[in-house]
Amino acid sequence: MKIGILSSGGDCPGINATIRGVGKTAIMHYGMEVIGIHSGFIGLLNKDIQVFDERNLSGILNLGGTILGTSREKPFRKLLASGDSEKPEIIKRNYEELGLDCLVCIGGNGTQKTANLLSQIGLNVIGVPKTIDNDIWGTDITFGFNTAVNIATESIDRLHSTASSHKRVMVVEVMGHHAGWIALYAGMAGGADVILLPELGYDIDKVNEAILNRARRGKPYSIVVVAEGIETPDKKRPSDYITRAIEAGTGIETRDTVLGYTQRGGNPSPFDRNLATRLGGHATELIANGEFGRMVCIKGGGVASIPLSEVAGKLKLVTPDHDLIVQGKRMGVTFGK
Numbered sequence: 001m002k003i004g005i006l007s008s009g010g011d012c013p014g015i016n017a018t019i020r021g022v023g024k025t026a027i028m029h030y031g032m033e034v035i036g037i038h039s040g041f042i043g044l045l046n047k048d049i050q051v052f053d054e055r056n057l058s059g060i061l062n063l064g065g066t067i068l069g070t071s072r073e074k075p076f077r078k079l080l081a082s083g084d085s086e087k088p089e090i091i092k093r094n095y096e097e098l099g100l101d102c103l104v105c106i107g108g109n110g111t112q113k114t115a116n117l118l119s120q121i122g123l124n125v126i127g128v129p130k131t132i133d134n135d136i137w138g139t140d141i142t143f144g145f146n147t148a149v150n151i152a153t154e155s156i157d158r159l160h161s162t163a164s165s166h167k168r169v170m171v172v173e174v175m176g177h178h179a180g181w182i183a184l185y186a187g188m189a190g191g192a193d194v195i196l197l198p199e200l201g202y203d204i205d206k207v208n209e210a211i212l213n214r215a216r217r218g219k220p221y222s223i224v225v226v227a228e229g230i231e232t233p234d235k236k237r238p239s240d241y242i243t244r245a246i247e248a249g250t251g252i253e254t255r256d257t258v259l260g261y262t263q264r265g266g267n268p269s270p271f272d273r274n275l276a277t278r279l280g281g282h283a284t285e286l287i288a289n290g291e292f293g294r295m296v297c298i299k300g301g302g303v304a305s306i307p308l309s310e311v312a313g314k315l316k317l318v319t320p321d322h323d324l325i326v327q328g329k330r331m332g333v334t335f336g337k
């Protein structure tokens with residue numbers, strides 16, 4: 001069999017470990033041919049590829065980013081620009097001309113949606129979920145998340161000492177447009193006093209009240225972790241709005257830090273390397289068994305898979321009854337309300 005691998009959407013630590021997991025298993029265990037497709041679906045539109053062998057799959061396990069490059073190309077997005085609606089047809093033709101038996105799509109929500117549509121037009125496709133946001137439906141966890149939480153937690157730890165020295169409020173903005181997983185996990189691991197998630201909403205007066213209460217109890221500094229996706233009246237960076245609102249509402253000097261792309265860059269954690277390796281291996285196993293149109297996932301600690309059609313268009317969000325939220329509240333953490 002001959003398989004193609006591509007990475008699409010935002011990069012994330014662990015993609016290279018997945019490419020290696022798929023590629024080495026395919027070549028060494030199953031005797032398959034493997035090609036890498038550059039820059040996501042753009043590479044499939046242009047037949048921009050490379051051949052993988054055991055040698056060029058070595059030394060990439062611990063590398064951040066993706067050696068294949070990535071793009072946010074969505075071939076099924078209907079644009080008025082002439083020619084764009086032909087993209088799925090071009091991809092199908094190129095898939096056939098390249099002699100592929102299966103396409104492995106490593107990506108987030110948008111990529112899994114595209115993978116499902118490609119599967120519907122007759123391509124053999126396997127999806128591998130990746131995102132630091134951990135918001136892909138159907139899998140307990142995505143690789144990249146653990147690394148991002150480690151980075152964000154270390155930053156929060158560092159902000160603690162400067163916050164307490166200056167008796168300031170420190171607002172830390174972490175990634176997560178729709179889902180607050182990074183804010184919740186890094187916030188709790190970093191001992192944040194206030195954690196604001198897009199899923200829960202917040203009342204700024206309650207946030208200020210919590211910070212003033214801490215000051216009254218002899219704790220003149222506070223750490224506030226906000227996900228980038230929380231609503232704000234001015235639609236600007238949420239940490240900017242929250243910082244100004246806290247300073248105005250409490251009279252306590254307040255500073256903000258945006259962690260941004262540092263959460264996505266650099267080497268994957270050992271946990272994410274192993275997670276990516278397991279998912280990559282399982283993807284290849286599905287291909288060998290002829291089980292296509294599925295996304296590999298983690299369920300109850302083990303590798304599994306679900307139909308791409310069940311994943312497409314859904315998000316895995318934090319719910320208010322999550323035990324970390326329940327436990328945080330018991331210990332005095334404010335979740336904005």
Ligand code: F6P
Nearest residue numbers: 010011131132133175176177264
């Ligand atoms: O990968 C998901 C994510 O990290 C989001 O949390 C973030 O908003 C987004 O990517 C930004 O990525 P880009 O600027 O590459 O579109």
